[in-house]
Amino acid sequence: MVPAVPPPVRPNPVRAYFGNIRRAVSSTFEGMTVTMSWLFRRPSTIQYPDRTEKPVREMLPETYRGLLEVDLSRCTACLLCAKTCPLGCISIETCKHPDGAREFQTFDIDNGLCMFCGLCAEACNFDALAHTREFEASVSSAEQLTVRFVDRPGRLVAKAKDLPPRRPRGSILAALIPGFGRRRRRAAPPEPPASPAPAPAAGAEGPENPEGTA
Amino acid sequence: MxxxxxxxxxxxxxxxxxxxxxxxxxxxxxxxxxxxxxxxxxxxxxxxxxxxxxxxxxxxxxxxxxxxxxxxxxxxxxxxxxxxxxxxxxxxxxxxxxxxxxxxxxxxxxxxxxxxxxxxxxxxxxxxxGHPGLTRLLMPADWVGHPLRKDYARPERYHGLPTSRATVLAEGRAAEVAPAMHDTKAQPIEGYLRLNMGPHHPATHGVINFLLETDGEILKKATPDVGYLHRGIEKLAEQVGYVGTMPYTDRVDYLGAMFTNHGWALAVEKLLGVEVPRRAEFCRVIASELNRIASHLISTGSLAMDLGAFTPFLHWIRERETINDIMERICGARLTYNYLRFGGVSRDIDPETLDKIKHWIDHFEPMMDEFDRLISSNEIFVRRLAGVAVISPADAIAYGLVGPNLRASGVAWDTRRDEPYSIYPEFAFDVVTGRAVHGTLGDAYDRYDCRLREIKESLKILRQAMAAIPEGEARVKVPRPKPAANEVYARVEGPRGECGFYVVSDGTEKPYRARFRTGSFTAMTIIEHLSPGLMLADLVALIGSLDVIAPEIDR
Amino acid sequence: MNIIQHVANLLIRSVFHADPASWPWTWLVQAVVIGIAAFLAFAFVAIFAGPVSWIERRIAGRIQSRIGPNRVGPQGVLQWLADGVKCWLKEDLVPAAADRPLFLAAPYLVFTGMFGAFVVLPFGAQVVAADLNVGILYLLAITSLVVVGLLMAGWGSNSKWALFGGVRSAAQLVSYEVPSAFSLLCVVLLAGTLSTQGIVAAQGGWPWDWFIFRNPFMFAAFFLYFTAAIAEGNRTPFDLPEAESEIVAGYNIEYSGMRFLFFLFAEWANIWIMAAISAFAFLGGWQIPGIAPEQIAATKGWEFVGWQALSWTIFLVKATFLVFVVIQIRWTLPRLRVDQLMITCWKYLVPLSMLMVLGVLVLLALVPEGGGADTILRGAMVGLGLAVVLVSALRVRRTFRVDREHYREMEGRDLWYPPYRLP
Amino acid sequence: MGFEFVVVLLFLTTSAVIVGIALWLGRFLRPRLPSAEKASTYECGERPIGSAWFNFNPRFYLFALVFIVFDAEIALTYPAAAVARRWIAEGRAWLVVAEIVLFLAILVAALAYVWGKGELDWNRDLAGPEEMP
CATH class of the missing domain: 3.30.460.80 (NADH:ubiquinone oxidoreductase Nqo5 subunit)
Structure with missing residues (x-):
């Protein structure tokens, strides 16, 4: 298991001397041919945020764990998510009406605390709480990091029996925070037709990019 | 026995x-x-x-x-x-x-x-x-109390700094505090230049401080000082429970989060006696091996960067980006995966992702030869590493080196093969050991070389796993874990070696004690031992070749 | 006749209608013309060192599969201006513990040492600020001024990392001056003069007239000089004085703003200077193929200007090509260790460059110029040069093609992206 | 030829003046907000331990000394090299070859001596400062 260390071999000094020169020259040459070849290869960076072919949000896979959003019309206030969260960044409060229905008081998610682990979204049985592909979350003060999902008083807690379809992911956050992550974008420089390769995914400038100025 | x-x-x-x-x-x-x-x-x-x-x-x-x-x-x-x-x-x-x-x-x-x-x-x-220097390791020297005691109460403030988020938010912004600085107690050695390397030094791979005593370019001694990144994850684990600890294990080793996930899952699954479905095991192996490659890419690349070659690092970063993209598809995050669950994985790997992995491997394999030509065989690079900071096999074991660092010293030990877990016994791969290609067995070049060859072994495993992945469920439902009082030590072979989790349960939903054994922690201890006689630039190579990362040391 | 004197005389004759030989204010006009020339040279340094910094970053970007600065101005060409303005607006910090006079004076010395080299660089057939008869010696001497500046910066900062940088640069620059001096000695042997213009005049426009292809020893001497020059310019793989991963930034660690910029300025200008020296000493300088310098001197008017411009362009192209090679080397190689640096110099470059001097000397004595043996030697060396170019081109092509197929499968588009296409 | 050296002098002066002007103009543009933190010496974010003005290892001086010998010698060789072509053309090849070979021989001897004594190898054993003269 523990090998014996062989003694180091002392090479002939003259051969070593010229061997060093030879190897130094040849390995430098090899390295330079590699770096030279990169001058002819396509750079792999994208020019985030303003010169991408499409918004980075749309390049992300569906599974991406971005900012959390909750569709309150599907939320039964079972508090599973709040209990699962290791950090306690979800705070839910409901109050009871005299007529028996429950009403949301607060449904806040503190993005400053959230570590985007996805445990809460997994715990949600009704596909109400989910990650979006939104990731540009910078705001100008710590208070704004908390997203308050209860948009109007008197929003009733959903019943598990008849849930409306899930609203598209990201739409709730977008409605809640106008201009959130929707910065002005410049169109990507058009791909020159010189390359015979299949063109990149069509519709590079979608409706997301209304003021696409070159 | x-x-x-x-x-x-x-x-x-x-x-x-x-x-x-x-x-x-x-x-x-x-x-x-x-x-x-x-x-x-x-x-x-x-x-x-x-x-x-x-x-x-x-x-x-x-x-x-x-x-x-x-x-x-x-x-x-x-x-x-x-x-x-x-x-x-x-x-x-x-x-x-x-x-x-x-x-x-x-x-x-x-x-x-x-x-x-x-x-x-x-x-x-x-x-x-009888300990030669029993001082605080992770906490500041003037800290009061011992945090892992069960009756420990966190102080409200430390040097005027609020210690909780609630206080910070209530006060608006943190008070102006003169930054606490490191005061060393050790007596300076007469006639030597004494200086701090780190925490803000490009070669320390995170915030680590080395107190150097140098004679010009040659080191008399380098004393590591750690704790800058101490987050008390072991303490947190006692507070947030088995499920909640999983995302925290991502933060222990941010380059190999899949392995800390895996180790934690293994430990808890052992405590619970949970069987993992076969497809989930394959998902785990595929994700783990991808992660291992990504971690080794960063390690070898940043070693090259520490030695002054910036280009290889960026090429490896580019390859790692593709892995990150794949990881994003697999588990939704690029760095803090939080992919494993007790009894499976959070999401199945879809066929399209498998296709992407295959294409990437096809592209990446020739890229490794290119990388060899660019840097591994470069004479300057070889000379900078060969024969530098040699660790003998006996030393490697005694100092508790694990993983590639141990294997580079010639000890053929791979947890995947020798203490098998998951489905690793089903795959054919070699345990790479140092081969002293350019210098002495166990030198910095061997450690580098081992990592590169391990990438190739991982590619082998990936190809086999992707060919053999069975249909089925990727997760069994496990009720909220509440294991009976017991103790278990589970380990996986991470990119920085053995990644072990010693968990003591007491019948509640929270571990009584969780202990993380990481490769970087022990790798740090050998630096002080090896440093006398090294040159300043060799120390950089040594740190880089040991592949230490700060959060793994401090946790 | 010096070009500056020439211009001054022209001015005096045409503007003041006086005879320069007897006019009492000739010296004043000459001084003003020299000042203007210096400013022109400075402008040249600025607009060369600046864009070189941009070019370097773009090339580094492509080598590293990224883009590089492309936002300031069209394709980022004004990036260097933005950097300059930014540095100008930065606070000028002097550490409290520093030796103030040394700290403040260091950038002057570094910059002056670099700038002084421009005086003798032969830009064109008649374009040189001062054609000193000791040109090469002057070059060796004036570039040593930079060492003093770096040492002052390192010592004056009273920072340990800066001290490391300063001491390293002193040991390094001083050592590598020996092989570079020996290599230039080979050139002097062949040229028979120390004047920079004389060295260019001793070569010719065609490659086989260049010193590098004169004989095998010169061929080797060129690479020895080039290596030593890279070391003297503090460039990777010899960038130990500012090795950021070892000694953070070396001698300039405590500098900020404009003072810091002058160090970088000098560094980038230095790349150009060493490329220029290699170009005029080994690669034929501004020599235009097919026309002798005397014929150029004999032309008049616009024809003269045209030839001058052509010679200038040829020189710039050669030097810029070498700048590109230096940049590429920088982004290919790792850095040596201090002891290896010294060993490389004293055990490899110094003995080898001495050998080259001896070889050149012996060949000079034995092989008469223009004879059959000389022609064969030159032809063989040009062939060797062509072979090197060809082999590297093929190697580059193969490296590229290995990746191409798989890249298309993975990314769904072609890998080919020519260097002139700027993303 | 005197004129040429005046040009050199004026060039060097001009470059120093340019640096001075650039720094002086900057005074009107740049802020000046001194603080004790900014004026402290950088040592990787920690408080510097002692001064950097320190007896540095003498290895560097050794190289400097070797360099001075070499550089002076090379400077003396240059004139000989400059006339080599002419002398060879004049048929006195043996003289110039002998002269330069003599110069080189002195240097080779020096280099061989230093090399043989192992002074070119970086002494990596830690000679304690107490052993230094």
Missing amino acids: TPAEIRERVSAACPGAVEEFQADLLDPVLRLRPDRLREVCRFLRDDPGLRLHYLRLVTGIDRPAAADSETPGGIDVVYHLWSYELRHGCQLRVRLDRANPVVETVSDLWPDANWYERECFDLLGVTFA
């Missing part, structure tokens, strides 16, 4: 030293009398039939007396020992008086115990008599 047999031998050689043999635990423990610990340890290490040369872990566990219990409280110190040659191990435990916990040091028997004992002193207040 089983733990019971080891116990027999110990009892025969040191009569009266073993107080109790806890055979009912998943990992049986020998409870020793504290005053006989050194004697037993020396026997275990030196006995030709035992040869436990590797001290895996030293853990302190605070066990205050329960209010309704008759048994007196105490502090346990648990030692995990292992023998690479004889492939057996045992756990030792001493129960110390809680008011005055003192035990003799074993740092002269196993050098890596030095830091473990300092950590234990720091976080639990256990005094190790």
Whole structure:
């Protein structure tokens, strides 16, 4: 298991001397041919945020764990998510009406605390709480990091029996925070037709990019 | 040799030293009398039939007396020992008086115990008599209290800095505080230049401080000082429970989060006795091996960057980006994966992702040859690493080096093959060891070379796993974990070596004690030993070749 | 006749209608013309060192599969201006513990040492600020001024990392001056003069007239000189004085703003200077193929200007090509260790460059110029040069093609992206 | 030829003046907000331990001394090299070859001596400062 260390071999000094020169020259040459070849290869960076072919949000896979959003019309206030969260960044409060229905008081998610682990979204049985592909979350003060999902008083807690379809992911956050992550974008420089390769995914400038100025 | 047999031998050689043999635990423990610990340890290490040369872990566990219990409280110190040659191990435990916990040091028997004992002193207040420099390791020198004690209360402020988020938010912004600086107590060596390398130094791979004593370019000594990234994840695990700890394990090793995930899942699954579906095991292996490649890419690339070659690093970063994109598809995040669950994985891998992995491997394999031409065979690069900071096999074991660092010294030990877990026995791959291509066995180049060759082995495993992945469920539903009182040590082979989780459960939803054994922690201890006589630039190569990353040390 | 004197005389004759030989204010006009020339040279340094910094970053970007600065101005060409303005607006910090006079004076010395080299660089057939008869010696001497500046910066900062940088640069620059001096000695042997213009005049426009292809020893001497020059310019793989991963940034660690910029300025200008020296000493300088310098001197008017411009362009192209090679080397190689640096110099470059001097000397004595043996030697060396170019081109092509197929499968588009296409 | 050196002098002066002007103009543009933190010496974010003005290892001086010998010698060789072509053309090849070979021989001897003594190898054993003269 523990090998014996062989003694180091002392090479002939003259051969070593010229061997060093030879190897130094040849390995430098090899390295330079590699770096030279990169001058002819396509750079792999994208020019985030303003010169991408499409918004980075749309390049992300569906599974991406971005900012959390909750569709309150599907939320039964079972508090599973709040209990699962290791950090306690979800705070839910409901109050009871005299007529028996429950009403949301607060449904806040503190993005400053959230570590985007996805445990809460997994715990949600009704596909109400989910990650979006939104990731540009910078705001100008710590208070704004908390997203308050209860948009109007008197929003009733959903019943598990008849849930409306899930609203598209990201739409709730977008409605809640106008201009959130929707910065002005410049169109990507058009791909020159010189390359015979299949063109990149069509519709590079979608409706997301209304003021696409070159 | 089983733990019971080891116990027999110990009892025969040191009569009266073993107080109790806890055979009912998943990992049986020998409870020793504290005053006989050194004697037993020396026997275990030196006995030709035992040869436990590797001290895996030293853990302190605070066990205050329960209010309704008759048994007196105490502090346990648990030692995990292992023998690479004889492939057996045992756990030792001493129960110390809680008011005055003192035990003799074993740092002269196993050098890596030095830091473990300092950590234990720091976080639990256990005094190790005879320790050469028993000072706080992770917490600041003027910190009050020992955080891993069960009755520890966090102070409201430290040097005027609020310690909780609530206070910070309430006050609007943190008060103006003069930054706390590092004050060293060690006497300067006369005639040597003394300077700080780190925490803000490009080559320290995170925030680590080295106090250098140099004679011009040549080092007299480099003393590492860690704790800048200490987040108390072991303490957090006691508070957030088994499920909630999973995302925290991502933060232990941010380059190999899949392995810390895996280790944690293995430990808890062992405690619970959960079977993992086959497809989930394949998902785990595929994700793990991708992650291993990504981690090795960063490691080898940043070593090249530390030696002044910036380009290889960016090429590897580019390849790693593709892995990150794939990871994003697999588990939704690029760095903090939080992919594994008790009883499976959070999401199945879809066929399209498998296709992407295959294309990437096809592209990446020739890229490795290109990388060899660009940097690995470069004469300057070779000369910078060959023969530098040689670690002998015996030293590597004694200092508790693991993973590629250990294998580079010639010790062919891979947890995947030698202590199999998951479905690794089904795959054909080689355990790479150092081959002294350019210098001495166990030098910095060997460590680098081992990592590169390990990438190739990982590619082999990936190809096999993708060809053989079965249909089926990727997750079984496991109720909220609440394991009975027990102890387990589970380990996986991470990119920085053995990534072990020692979990003590007490029948609640939260672990009683969770202990993370990471490769970087022990790798750090050897730097001080190797540094005399190195040049300043060699130290950079040494740190880079050991592939230490700060959060793994500090946790 | 010096070009500056020439211009001054022209001015005096045409503007003041006086005879320069007897006019009492001739010296004043000459001084003003020199000042203007210096400013022109400075402008040249600025607009060359600046864009070189941009070019370097773009090339580094492509080598590293990224883009590089492309936002300031069209394709980022004004990046260097933005950097300059930014540095100008930065606070000028002097550490409290520093030796103030040394600290403040260091950038002057570094910059002056670099700038002084421009005086003797032969840009074109008649374009050189001062054609000193000791040109090469002057070059060796004036570039040593930079060492003093770096040492002052390192010592004056009273920072340990800066001290490391300063001491390293002193040991390094001083050592590498020996092989570079020996290599230039080979050139002097062949040219028979120390004047920079004389060295260019001793070569010709065609490659086989260049010193590098004169004989095998000169061929080797060129590479020895080039290596030593890279070391003297503190460039990777010899960038130890500012090794950021070892000694953070070396001698300039405590500098900020404009003072810091002058160090970088000098560094980038230095790349150009050493490329220029290699170009005029080994690669034929501004020599135009097919026309002798005397014929150029004999032309008049616009024809003269045209030839001058052409010669200038040829020189710039050669020097810029070498700048490109230096940049590429920088982004290919790792850095040496201090002891290896010294060993490379004293055990490899110094003995080898001495050998080259000896070889050149012996060949000079034995092989008469223009004879059959000389022609064969020159032809063989040009062939060797062509072979090197060809082999590297093929190697580059193969490296590229290995990746191409798989890249298309993975990314769904072609890998080919020519260097002139700027993303 | 005197004129040429005046040009050199004026060039050097001009460059120093340019640096001075650039720094002086910057005074009107740049902020000046001194603080003790900014004026402290950088040592990787920690408080510097002692001064950097320190006896540095003498290895560097050794190289400097070797360099001075070499550089002076090379400077003396240059004139000989400059006339080599002419002398060879004049048929006195042996003289110039002998002269330069002599110069080189002195240097080779020096280099061989230093090399043989192992002074070119970076002494990596830690000679304690107490052993230094």
